Amino acid sequence: MSDLDRYLNAATRDNTRRSYRAAIEHFEVSWGGFLPATSDSVARYLVAHAGVLAVNTLKLRLSALAQWHTSQGFPDPTKAPVVRKVLKGIRAVHPAREKQAEPLQLQQLEQVVAFLEQEAQQANESQDTARLLRATRDRALILLGFWRGFRSDELCRLQVEHVQVTPGAGISLYVPRSKSDRDNLGKTYHTPALLRLCPVQAYGDWLSTAALVRGPVFRGIDRWGNVGEKGLHPNSVIPLLRQALERAGIAAEHYTSHSLRRGFATWAHRNGWDMKSLMSYVGWNDMKSAMRYVEATPFLGMTLANQPLI
Structure with a gap:
């Protein structure tokens, strides 16, 4: 690993790196998506998992896709208006109260x-x-x-x-x-x-x-x-x-x-x-x-x- 790669690797936390890898694998393998992705395919991916995955999980998946495209020198499809609008619609149709831990009194x-x-x-x-x-x-x-x-x-x-x-x-x-x-x-x-x-x-x-x-x-x-x-x-x-x-x-x-x-x-x-x-x-x-x-x-x-x- 070069010094450049080592410092780039250190800039991302281990948990984030693992989550991003899992998200990319889910998009490609589990759902059958293709990378580099189009904004249309990303929007369809969100629709396919609306109501199944939490909105925060979908946002994490978008972050992983954005990071992959940026790091590989491709345009980021997650920034497209259609993707943002679909995510907003999912949030409106599938509102979910965030689960919180019981406070230890x-x-x-x-x-x-x-x-x-x-x-x-x-x-x-x-x-x-x-x-x-x-x-x-x-x-x-x-x-x-x-x-x-x-x-x-x-x-x-x-x-x-x-x-x-x-x-x-x-x-x-x-x-x-x-x-x-x-x-x-x-x-x-x-x-x-x-x-x-x-x-x-x-x-x-x-x-x-x-x-x-x-x-x-x-x-x-x-x-x-x-x-x-x-x-x-x-x-x-x-x-x-x-x-x-x-x-x-x-x-x-x-x-x-x-x-x-x-x-x-x-x-x-x-x-x-x-x-x-x-x-x-x-x-x-x-x-x-x-x-x-x-x-x-x-x-x-x-x-x-x-x-x-x-």
Whole structure:
């Protein structure tokens, strides 16, 4: 691979690259389309899948087709008026309410953390290393994910070297890149120590229990209690969270990794955080993105300064 190809490849995220490949394969193989495509064939492709695929999925397919044509030096057929008009018509005829993860409310957070603390204590007494490690890791991941409003990819990218802890005061976490960081500039997040449900204490307990000094913060643990060298994959966060909730007696079917982010946003909104402060803390760039995560509740009109975390 040439240096040019390497940098071009690095400019597109792995998940996007896989999605685009799957979209092109669906157009060519599954549907029988021909590349380079015409605007008419793209419009017919949309019509064939209207009401079957979600509008957002169709938009992703169009983005993949646009990227393929542009990269190959062909005119982009997805920009044709007929394609845009067909997509608009599909959106009007097949409106769909976007599915959202159930927010993890503070009551459920307290319940699962209390259970994990009890589980860790019992595992320690019975010298069950694997169970102790999982309970300690899951507690740290859930509390950090909630109080920082992190996505699963941000949690999985955390490195021990990029986290600084001031016991009893707070924690700073540097994330080199994330979904919202399109330019890969990296960002440092800060979270204070709390009187209860403290992410700082949970993080310290996990590092101490797992004896981690460098590398990924959150890792897999095998049945014998061996901690893996690689970080968790973002896709593993949902089953990890659901398993922890189910062990704590919480029906977990409607919870995903976004439940932590939505849970914090809902908690902050109900406790009077103004939207500007909430957007700044979580890292949203526009109001529309923020409002998707906030449960509809009466707004109390208080500012961040009136409602501290500690």
